[in-house]
Amino acid sequence: MYNSMGAHPDEVNGIKGTRFAVWAPNAQEVCVICDKNHWKHGENYLNSSDAGVWSGFFPEISDGDAYKFSLRGQNGEFFEKSDPYAFYSELRPKTASIVYNLENFPWQDTQWIDKRKEVNWHDQPISIYEVHLGSWKRPKDGRQFFTYRELAKQLVEYVKQMGYTHIQLMPITEHPFDGSWGYQTTGYFSPTSRFGTPHDLMYFVDYCHQADIGVLFDWVPGHFPTDGHSLGRFDGTCLYEHEDPRKGFHPDWGTYIFNYGRNEIRDFLLSSAHFWIDKYHFDGLRVDAVASMLYLDYSRQEGEWVPNSSGGRENLEAIQFLKDANTSLHGEYPGILTIAEESTSWGGVSHPVYNGGLGFNMKWDMGWMNDTLRYMHFDPIYRSHHQGELSFRMIYAFTENFVLPLSHDEVVHGKRSLLSQMPGDLWQQFANLRLLYGYQYTMPGKKLLFMGGELAQWHEWDHDNELDWKLIGHDHHDGIRRLIGDLNYLYRSEKSLFETDFNSSGFSWIQCDDSKNSVFAFQRISAESEENVIVIANFTPVPRDGYRIGVPKAGFYNEIINSDAEIYGGSNIGNAGGVYSEKINSHGLDHSITLNLPPLGLLIMKPVTTNKQLDQKKKESPT
Missing domain, CATH: 2.60.40.10 (Immunoglobulins)
Known part of the structure; x- marks a missing residue:
């Protein structure tokens, strides 16, 4: 259209x-x-x-x-x-x-687009840096914002340095109110002029692609604002929205809801979805507030909603629209991603439409986020009573293709920054945050972290100000940033940490019921080579010396990440680079290793099993 x-x-x-x-x-x-x-x-x-x-x-x-x-x-x-x-x-x-002519931009990302067509992102590493362009960095020359072109060079350099695979932009569609962060869109085909022209945005995406960085984009088809110049009562009647406020008005956000059953509105929204991938070469859409689209009674009391034609609460028109959008997008643009922010237990969100699903590639795991943060908020002395809350996620972990998000929603509206949410004294807060990030990067699922999380900000996100870049140079904060960079590098280089994110064959608990010590241990396994890494997490501030963990094979186990390492700001309790296994049965496995578990620390151990590798390790070993 x-x-x-x-x-x-x-x-x-x-x-x-x-x-x-x-x-x-x-x-x-x-x-x-x-x-x-x-x-x-x-x-x-x-x-x-x-x-x-x-x-x-x-x-x-x-x-x-x-x-x-x-x-x-x-x-x-x-x-x-x-x-x-x-x-x-x-x-x-x-x-x-x-009036703007979109044509004649000199795209130079053909190689990226051609490669994208062949990629199956399900078995590839995806580590997403979520960004609000207006508050990532701000110029010092009196201007309120950098341009898309200026941001491209600064942001890509930083994202490459940190090791992320993708940038996800919070909505850059035109919107009248800065405080909506772009989620109350008035321009479904118009990039916001806050940062420059449409060609400037094309430059941003093109620059990212030339640096091998994918670009995702927050798309908001669930509601639109009531501003007089916008879509509401466009010709004096309800064209884009339902006339009945029980279907056409969102009580939480004070916004209108699209009439997905009207062909012209479906065409409008489907065209918008295609437009950003067609004209701007975005690599996919993160679709906001999908739950609010699926349920007619979303955030409504009895009598405030209208049942569907079968008497149910499902929004049948919206469901069909989402299926159509995913089917058409994936049919026309192979290799792009559609990711749902969906907070309920609706089945099949990330399953193919031909199998009865909604057709998204992936879905945010809001359950993991809520359960994990709730567990981390507990003082460690009480975590022993909540062991099951952290292990519960693995009961459903492979029912959908999940992204593990620590997004902007977790650090706004008085929730405080992630660092400030951690319990304990200063040292424990930083150790808990390192442990949280290590746990996120080793659990099955693709990764997303909101900007500023890597800086370990003390203050929650403020869209009117830039990130706390002044924290760079402070040891504890630099340690967090260094850990995120190393986790990104390890995640992208170890197949066991990404190949089988959506397959239960890639994960196995070793220890999940030691509630007395609040210790968890598990292995991640790659698809073909059966290479694995062992992950051990100690969620208390008490070091555990001589802690025995079962392992699947004999050999030397390299300590490839220790979140308590001194370079990350930790106390440097560990295992001198690694340990040899013993033929002692533990946790149902024939071999085991004995470890010194650091306080509030996470270890990632990788087995070295060839004779050449073992001989080299014996030469290096002080014993």
């Missing part, structure tokens, strides 16, 4: 101008208003069609001109609306659309 609707620079009979089209079936008149006609209704009229689409060509309006649609409704009232299909918009608080 974006190829025909909206405003398009064009040429008719050798005359250059702009072609306009807008859907407003219940309007009596529609005009284009702009500087050229002094923003007055009555000069640049559009012609209507039987389908309710108003269109026209005006030579006097050209690329770069600001415009709106002025509509006269059935009762004679006038509305001034931004273009639903606008490619560019004025900087807030202004609300007009801008």
